[in-house]
Amino acid sequence: MVGSGGSTGAVHERSLGRIRDLADRVLVDLRLRLETPLHPEALRLAHVVDEIVSCLENEVNAQGVLLGVAIDREIELRADRQLLTAALANVVQNAVACSVSGAVVQIKGHVHDGRIGLEVKTRSDMLGDRDLDNASKALFRLLAKRPGTGLGLFIAEQAVEKLGSRIDIRGGRNKELVFSLSLPAA
16 A cells, blocks of 8 residues: 555655654764754753654554653753753664564663663663673664664764763663663753
8 A cells, every 4th residue: 555554654754764863863963073062951851751752653663662661750950952862862762673572661760869860771682792882882883784874872972971971781681781871960
């Protein structure tokens, strides 16, 4: 069937999503390279995550995973919206791409000692320790057999450094893959 609801429409939707992602990454990368000033604003973390989850809906469905969000709706921070959104979207997108079919990608956020802890956790049997060590290096692709530029986590790492954090990536028990960040609370 041809049209917005058929397989052709789905292909176009995925292609447009990839173009949007690439354009967003290029803009964030350009901002980071030009060292433009940050534009901090008051944000609710749950609203930023909701926006990301909505944008990744097609990707999540195509991968055969579920997203679970457990973030206190009242958590606030002051951050540059574009950098924060790009960084978190890249982290969630990588977690989705690395997940085994049927996994639940869990996005959790909490406040502790004046910092916001954010964790994105999934099950993955696709990565080794070498992959985790190199994950945020430029042009390193976590999954060589999947589309991607190898820039997502590299740009995300640079963005969160500007926001006063870093991305930690670790493997855990039972094939867990965990991305974690600690951001300054408002």
